[in-house]
Amino acid sequence: MSITINNICKNYNLPSGQRFPALVNLTFDISAGDFVVVLGESGCGKSTLLNMIAGTETVSSGEIRVGNKIIKGPDPSRSILFQQPALLPWLNVEENIVFGCKLRGDKKNLKHVYEWIQTMGLSGFEKMYPAELSLGMAQRVCLARAMIGHPEILLMDEPFSSLDTFTRTHLQKELVDFWQVENFTGIFVTHDIDEAILMGSRILLLGGRPGRIIDMFDIDLDHPRDISHPLFIKLRTYILKKLRKTLIGFREKINYASG
């Protein structure tokens, strides 16, 4: 599914009655099957953008289209993975994975639950409850729950940031494998530059306050990617320079305004 972001702005209404501008004038297209990584410093509006595409947050102006339809709210064709595994504590692994299928009456995909349990390395743990799982296992359950319905769009908000390096590296690779097989459109939020270059087919650089687009470009490297590849290193340096420049510009603006 393609996604069109057309001149969107987001203002939050603060309890003081003031409006806080979080994002300004974002315009870009995501083609069906892209894996876009949204990269930027903390507070530049990455999660806000993701939530608006998920339909859990409204736009203040502009519009977001999925295919030809303007997003009006959440939809099962768009699955979301959060930073912390969001599992229902009273359901076991298997029940958590099929929860969405049951809710939608999706019997066809529900039948494949044991394939997903196996693919995710959760065999033997299907009757365990979330409190008994490690963080990495719990995130695998979330990934299985997201994938079992074959979403057209998978939205991910720093899903691996609280995992240890080994689990994280493993899941990054598995996610890219799923993306290559399932061909969903992925949007992945992170502030880890290497993670962005390792996984994305495109990178969207956001920065500033309010957040705006700094750059958007394709990554022309085959998977699996090697962090010591010269193009990888070149991209990392380029992104660092761009982000640093925006951050310095933002700090100078603050100093100027306050001094």
Ligand SMILES: Nc1ncnc2c1ncn2[C@@H]1O[C@H](COP(=O)(O)OP(=O)(O)OP(=O)(O)O)[C@@H](O)[C@H]1O
């Ligand atoms: N519900 C809200 N009400 C008011 N302000 C908000 C709300 N949600 C987010 N913000 C503000 O909007 C800005 C963007 O927040 P957002 O969480 O989208 O940034 P982010 O880039 O995802 O940050 P991080 O990387 O730290 O998660 C921040 O300044 C934040 O304080």
